[in-house]
Amino acid sequence: MTRLPDPRSLLRRHGLHCTYSRLRILTLLRGSGQHLTATEIHACLERTGDGHRSATVYRSLETLTALGVVHAVPGPGPTRYGITDEPHRHTVCQQCGRVADLVSVPLVDAVNRIEALTGLRPGTSGSLLVYGARSGCAA
Template sequence: MAMDTIGKADMKYTNQRVEIIAFLREHKGHPTVDEVYDGVRKKLTRISKATVYKNLKFLSEKGLLEEVNVKGVTRFEANFVPHHHLICRECGKMEDFKSEELFDYSMKIAEEIEGFNIDSMSTNFYGICKKCKEENING
């Protein structure tokens, strides 16, 4: 996300918001509020967790971040390349899963829905990750 994207979102350009977005762009996973706070605090040492949380919510509402809830934990990402998620029911690990075929098929179905203009979608797949599966077999 380029800095000019922030201006397009019709919002105040603050150092905290820029650092939060920069952290999320560099962090390829799906960090929690605590993980974002720990990362951003390295550059903005005086920032509070409440400020990080409020800005994450604000940026999500503006469409600059995606908020995903897994096992009661809110995670954030700034990856807007169409993708889906693989979510482990055991450990809560979340991975991106890209499938243009699934995306194209879903958007084709979305075009047929009347009275609702769909511009994006994502699918979550739930199961057991390889690590948890191996631990269950060996444990």
Template structure:
């Protein structure tokens, strides 16, 4: 999505189009990963678009409250991603790496989990699955 698209998304949620919000949305949209506040600050700095850590944190909290981003807890810092199509997350228990997993890949498993335990996905239709990523399972 380009800057005009990000502006439209922010305005659609009744939010002002601040430089910080536009930078963070652009960063998360372009990233193939969910990012922590620290990772976001580092990448913004590398791109010559530095923001103070507190600004990035507050921006992500605002965007998450508006439903434009979502927060994924895990070991270590919370990581944030763009909210789009409903998806589940896998979280590495050792390094905290977060990966998105399309809901259709787990639909039968989610139905079975509900049947066995009564556990249902959250309001976004998401489950968190914890384990170890390829790098940490060695």
């Protein structure tokens, strides 16, 4: 994946105002390297002293997702949000809901082949999702 642009330039490129909550959410997602739930984002902002009302976090995430700045990954459990500058693939654990970027070249090649064979394309999350159970979560 490419290096992510700074939050201000990302918002400007999408024609959005650089509000404090949008900047903080994007900075948090960019720095975390993870896909976080809205509740996790809200809790992280509270811990750093940047408390926002949860409604503000949800509204900001809705706006950022609708305009393609952030992608939403539905899982089992709550939706998780990530930030990237390009469409990509994710794995989603059906047991714990953990989301990870699919970066292994052979696996990416396999998913590309699945896309070619089935006609499936990245959805609203900005990616094609691969669901399964992580070995640590399998029952």
